[in-house]
Amino acid sequence: MKKYIITSISLILCLLVTSIASAATDVKEVKGSKGLKAWLIEDPSLPIVAIKIAFVRSGSVYDPVGKEGMANMVVNMIDEGAGDLTRIDFKNTLEEKAISFYVTSDEDNIYLHLKTLTEHLDEALKLVNLAITKPRFSQEDIDRVRNQIILSIEKNKESPEFIANKRWNEVAYGEHHYGRDNMGTAESLNAISKDDLHQFVRSNFANDNIIISAVGDITKAQLTHHLDHSFKGFAKSQAKSPLKIGELEVVIPSTSQPEVVPFDIPQSVAIFGIKGVKRNDPNFYPAYIMNHILGNGGFESRLMNEVREKRGLAYAVYTYMATYEFGGVIKGYVATENHRIKKSIGIIKKEIEKLKQRSITQKELDNAKKYLIGSFPLRLDKNASLANFLMFMQIEELGIDFLKRRNQLIEQVTLEQVHEVSEQLLDVDRVITVVVGSWPGKE
Amino acid sequence: MIITIQKSIITFIALYVLLGMSPSSSHATSPDNLFTLDNGLTVYVVQNHKVPAVSHSIWYRVGGIDEPIGKSGIAQFFEHLMFKGTETVASGEFSKVVTRNGGNDNAFTTYDLTAYYQNIASDKLGLVMKMEADRMTNLTLEPREVTTERDVVLEERRTRIDRHPRNILLEQMRASLFLRHPYRRPLIGWQSDIKDLDTQDALAFYKQHYAPNNAVLIVSGDVTVEEVKELAQKYYGVIPARELKPREFPAEPSHSVPRTLIYEDAKIRKPELISFYLAPSLNYGEQKHVYALELLARILGGSQTSRLYQELVVDKQLAASAETGYNGLAIGPAIFSLYLLPNDGVSLEQLQAEFNRIVQEMIEQGITEDETRRSKNVLKSEAIYAKEGLQRIGHIYGSVLARGISVDYIDQWEDNIESVTEEDLIRAAKHVIQEQHSVTGILRSPES
Numbered sequence: 001m002k003k004y005i006i007t008s009i010s011l012i013l014c015l016l017v018t019s020i021a022s023a024a025t026d027v028k029e030v031k032g033s034k035g036l037k038a039w040l041i042e043d044p045s046l047p048i049v050a051i052k053i054a055f056v057r058s059g060s061v062y063d064p065v066g067k068e069g070m071a072n073m074v075v076n077m078i079d080e081g082a083g084d085l086t087r088i089d090f091k092n093t094l095e096e097k098a099i100s101f102y103v104t105s106d107e108d109n110i111y112l113h114l115k116t117l118t119e120h121l122d123e124a125l126k127l128v129n130l131a132i133t134k135p136r137f138s139q140e141d142i143d144r145v146r147n148q149i150i151l152s153i154e155k156n157k158e159s160p161e162f163i164a165n166k167r168w169n170e171v172a173y174g175e176h177h178y179g180r181d182n183m184g185t186a187e188s189l190n191a192i193s194k195d196d197l198h199q200f201v202r203s204n205f206a207n208d209n210i211i212i213s214a215v216g217d218i219t220k221a222q223l224t225h226h227l228d229h230s231f232k233g234f235a236k237s238q239a240k241s242p243l244k245i246g247e248l249e250v251v252i253p254s255t256s257q258p259e260v261v262p263f264d265i266p267q268s269v270a271i272f273g274i275k276g277v278k279r280n281d282p283n284f285y286p287a288y289i290m291n292h293i294l295g296n297g298g299f300e301s302r303l304m305n306e307v308r309e310k311r312g313l314a315y316a317v318y319t320y321m322a323t324y325e326f327g328g329v330i331k332g333y334v335a336t337e338n339h340r341i342k343k344s345i346g347i348i349k350k351e352i353e354k355l356k357q358r359s360i361t362q363k364e365l366d367n368a369k370k371y372l373i374g375s376f377p378l379r380l381d382k383n384a385s386l387a388n389f390l391m392f393m394q395i396e397e398l399g400i401d402f403l404k405r406r407n408q409l410i411e412q413v414t415l416e417q418v419h420e421v422s423e424q425l426l427d428v429d430r431v432i433t434v435v436v437g438s439w440p441g442k443e
Numbered sequence: 444m445i446i447t448i449q450k451s452i453i454t455f456i457a458l459y460v461l462l463g464m465s466p467s468s469s470h471a472t473s474p475d476n477l478f479t480l481d482n483g484l485t486v487y488v489v490q491n492h493k494v495p496a497v498s499h500s501i502w503y504r505v506g507g508i509d510e511p512i513g514k515s516g517i518a519q520f521f522e523h524l525m526f527k528g529t530e531t532v533a534s535g536e537f538s539k540v541v542t543r544n545g546g547n548d549n550a551f552t553t554y555d556l557t558a559y560y561q562n563i564a565s566d567k568l569g570l571v572m573k574m575e576a577d578r579m580t581n582l583t584l585e586p587r588e589v590t591t592e593r594d595v596v597l598e599e600r601r602t603r604i605d606r607h608p609r610n611i612l613l614e615q616m617r618a619s620l621f622l623r624h625p626y627r628r629p630l631i632g633w634q635s636d637i638k639d640l641d642t643q644d645a646l647a648f649y650k651q652h653y654a655p656n657n658a659v660l661i662v663s664g665d666v667t668v669e670e671v672k673e674l675a676q677k678y679y680g681v682i683p684a685r686e687l688k689p690r691e692f693p694a695e696p697s698h699s700v701p702r703t704l705i706y707e708d709a710k711i712r713k714p715e716l717i718s719f720y721l722a723p724s725l726n727y728g729e730q731k732h733v734y735a736l737e738l739l740a741r742i743l744g745g746s747q748t749s750r751l752y753q754e755l756v757v758d759k760q761l762a763a764s765a766e767t768g769y770n771g772l773a774i775g776p777a778i779f780s781l782y783l784l785p786n787d788g789v790s791l792e793q794l795q796a797e798f799n800r801i802v803q804e805m806i807e808q809g810i811t812e813d814e815t816r817r818s819k820n821v822l823k824s825e826a827i828y829a830k831e832g833l834q835r836i837g838h839i840y841g842s843v844l845a846r847g848i849s850v851d852y853i854d855q856w857e858d859n860i861e862s863v864t865e866e867d868l869i870r871a872a873k874h875v876i877q878e879q880h881s882v883t884g885i886l887r888s889p890e891s
Contacts, residue, residue: 045493046830087757091748095817098824117824144760147786151763154712155784160606264710267601298547299526299538309535312594315602335602367543374545377494378562381832 025403027390030220032227038212039390039400040223043383049121049216050383052391053112053128055238056211058204060182061107061326062241067192069149069184074200075103075110076145081136082127090127099124101131107178108325109395110204115384118217125230132205133233137197150186160269160436161333163261168271168331168434171259174251177243178324203239210234213390216383248327250275251432258345258433268341268437272348273331274430277421279323279396285413286421287330288321292368293418294355295319295332300367302351307334313344330425338438345435349428356426358419365415373407475668477850480676482684483656487840487850488671489663491833497664498833499571500560501579502845504659505652507554508625508692508775513639514648516632519552520596520640521648525559526550527588529581534588537574544570554626555774556845562834565665569674576678579653589642597638600631608708609715612884619702620719620882623693624775654685659844663837692775695721698880707889714887716783716791721880722769724777725848733771734859735871736779740769741818742810742868743802744781748817750801761789761797774846779875791885802876810865822860 028040063070079094079101081087094101097120104111112132116124156162166181173179212231214223250273258270277287295303295318307317319332336344393402476488507518528534541548546563548571561571604610614629621627631637660679662671698721722736723729744751744767751765764784771777785794829835843852 043493046827048827048831088748088753091746092813092817095746095748095821098820100828115828117827144757147760148756148763151713151784151786157712158608158710265606267598267606269606298542299535300542305535308595310591312591313598315595315599335606336598337601367539371542371545374564375542375547376545377496377564378545378547381491381494381496381834383831 027400030223036227041215044217047118047217049218050387051114051214052387054211054391055110055205056209058110059105059108061177068180068188071105072182075105078103078131080141082130083134129230137194146189153183164269164271164434164436172250172432176248206235206238209238211394213387215387253432258435260439261436263436265437267335267337268435269335270435272433273329276321276328276330278328283421286417289368290418290422291321293364306347342440352426353428355422372410480680484679485659486675487661488668489836492665495565495665497565497568498562498837500661500841502659502841503557504657506556507630515628515636517648521645522550522552522557523592529577572674572678580682584642586642612706612886616882616884626775655682656684661837661841664833701878702882705885711888717884718781719882720779720875722777722779722875724771724773726774727776732871735863735867736769738818738863739868740767742814743767810868
């Protein structure tokens with residue numbers, strides 16, 4: 001039972017800027033003899049290695065029309081046996097060596113997460129390579145996993161948070177593929193064949209869209225060796241997606257009223273949001289600080305203060321920036337008992353309007369910077385989170401010296417820049433709100 | 444927050460039942476790391492110099508089980524109120540000061556204990572100690588703020604329980620499993636109790652339980668034992684001890700009737716079955732079974748290679764998810780839990796019968812050495828992975844020491860897991876998986 005719910009939700013890109021201290025900022029680039037490269041931080045203090053691998057531009061936004069849920073299905077099938085190893089052989093081998101290996105995806109990319117004791121690194125990488133080059137995809141496993149995903153889709157419909165988020169994405173993103181459910185539908189999943197899965201792997205796991213990072217008890221020479229010997233057998237280049245994905249335009253709502261999804265619960269859940277910026281936008285840092293002050297700074301944030309501390313209207317209220325390859329949004333969450341939800345939304349909109357009116361003070365800005373810079377080392381303490389950073393630094397092309405420059409990027413943001421970005425991004429008439437539960441007058 | 448369930452519908456139960464903390468050993472405890480101040484405050488230091496930061500936490504030996512009858516929820520409500528002001532720190536400033544110094548802070552309440560923690564640069568350790576020691580004894584409560592915070596807790600209850608049919612069912616299952624032990628009460632409190640909690644209740648709770656001799660201080664990170672000793676003496680050492688009442692809890696009477704609760708809610712799209720079995724813990728009942736139960740939960744239903752998963756999900760395709768869970772780190776009795784999510788067309792009764800058959804077969808035919816070996820490897824590797832980071836290792840020590848359990852438990856955990864035999868596993872299964880001390884919860888829609 002925490003004092004508050006920790007708000008780092010799918011903020012991988014934003015997490016990037018809240019961490020890393022000088023002690024472990026020494027990132028090396030390692031090159032194999034066949035063109036592959038990886039970023040590395042060596043840390044032999046524990047016999048553990050974390051490796052992150054991304055295949056970019058293979059996420060759900062590229063799922064073919066009619067076969068939505070494809071990337072997610074592949075992700076769920078990758079550890080279901082490979083090469084000569086059946087599903088159970090593959091998984092038992094991982095367990096025998098206590099190797100942690102799982103695969104995830106988001107709208108844009110697919111990610112492989114590996115953590116192992118140093119003594120089993122060779123074996124671990126062998127298994128990973130087998131999984132991404134020779135997945136078994138037995139029909140039996142495909143049918144079972146498909147069925148499990150379909151059941152998950154149904155279970156998600158029991159969750160007000162899930163419904164609210166899904167509906168918000170549909171409303172805000174309109175026809176854009178970001179508005180689709182990553183998991184697809186029963187119908188679209190049933191349209192995906194074994195050949196489709198093999199085709200996906202052949203087309204999307206390639207030399208020119210792979211990104212690799214490693215942190216922990218592994219030397220430069222060892223990693224170089226692995227680049228040559230443990231990452232092989234996939235295509236030279238990724239097949240071009242026939243889909244043309246355009247830049248994300250967030251729909252402008254025609255009414256200030258929220259969309260209400262009636263749901264029989266005592267507390268309504270609201271998702272609200274507005275167009276934001278992409279990670280590579282010159283305004284990213286001012287927007288990042290603005291969002292921190294609005295709703296991402298825990299008890300320092302304005303929404304927490306107004307909605308929870310002053311009025312007791314909610315246990316959790318927060319905003320976060322979501323940045324994608326084709327656009328960005330600032331989204332928020334609040335949940336309040338049904339007859340007071342309107343009040344919560346009203347206060348949130350008022351605070352958004354206030355921020356637009358250049359109300360952020362120099363002191364607020366200074367405090368935000370103090371936190372964002374001072375908390376820098378706190379997430380440095382785990383190999384896996386550092387490796388995740390190194391992966392996103394490569395995906396977002398932030399530069400190998402980013403960890404050293406990052407504090408400077410926060411420090412140099414001026415109050416005027418934060419005011420300007422607030423004026424530019426915030427507009428209560430453009431806030432899209434979805435409420436799951438009830439709304440006065442719309443029972 | 445969207446929790447994608449997909450292939451494995453992850454540990455709904457474990458999450459709810461207890462803090463899912465797997466205790467793990469790092470290095471043998473050095474006697475220097477553990478000391479007690481004159482006022483009774485226990486202190487433990489975990490040194491880790493990887494980054495110039497510390498995780499500082501204080502653990503009070505008070506939780507949901509210490510609440511007076513009719514005041515359920517006061518422990519966690521009071522934890523919220525600890526973030527209000529003192530004579531020298533303005534209301535709400537505590538967390539703000541921490542964040543302005545580049546730190547994170549939070550707190551949590553469990554049935555057995557209440558913990559407050561900050562993660563911050565090591566040169567700020569004195570600052571957070573000063574503030575934490577201050578609110579151990581100087582908290583001031585403004586009645587109007589208490590009322591507003593009570594509204595927050597009522598919203599928290601709606602967020603955690605009232606809008607989730609599964610959690611409503613789990614809350615009632617708990618009340619039904621424990622016939623007498625205070626674990627039967629919801630940690631967040633019954634709504635009717637929370638509504639009546641006031642400043643007087645909070646202050647009485649504070650005076651009775653918040654004292655140095657009822658607390659454990661943990662510092663993990665870039666510090667030395669000497670530094671911690673000096674700072675702890677300076678800030679905490681000056682707080683006088685209080686007279687404490689012994690923590691005594693009633694034992695469960697014998698359970699003789701299996702219970703089944705059915706909760707129907709139109710929002711439920713796919714039915715679920717959850718079972719709780721009353722189980723021994725490190726502190727309660729036949730403690731010799733604890734390590735075997737940790738392994739058993741893993742072998743039976745703790746992974747995608749487990750018996751339940753392999754038989755019910757993969758081979759027979761009767762279920763989409765099948766899991767067991769257990770955590771023996773508790774002051775009172777523990778829960779061995781089962782979660783089953785049937786595939787379409789499979790009845791809950793059929794699935795439950797399959798579960799009973801699998802357990803019976805395991806008891807009769809035994810567990811293979813391979814299964815045991817793999818599970819031991821995975822559990823033991825967790826011990827190594829837990830050495831990473833500052834907060835987690837600190838919290839493992841805090842959660843053990845604050846329950847009055849010796850650090851030997853952590854030091855010897857790997858050996859104890861290693862020494863579990865196949866016979867131990869069977870004995871533990873027979874001891875715990877018995878209908879008469881179980882509660883089965885069924886969640887379904889009225890139409891099903």
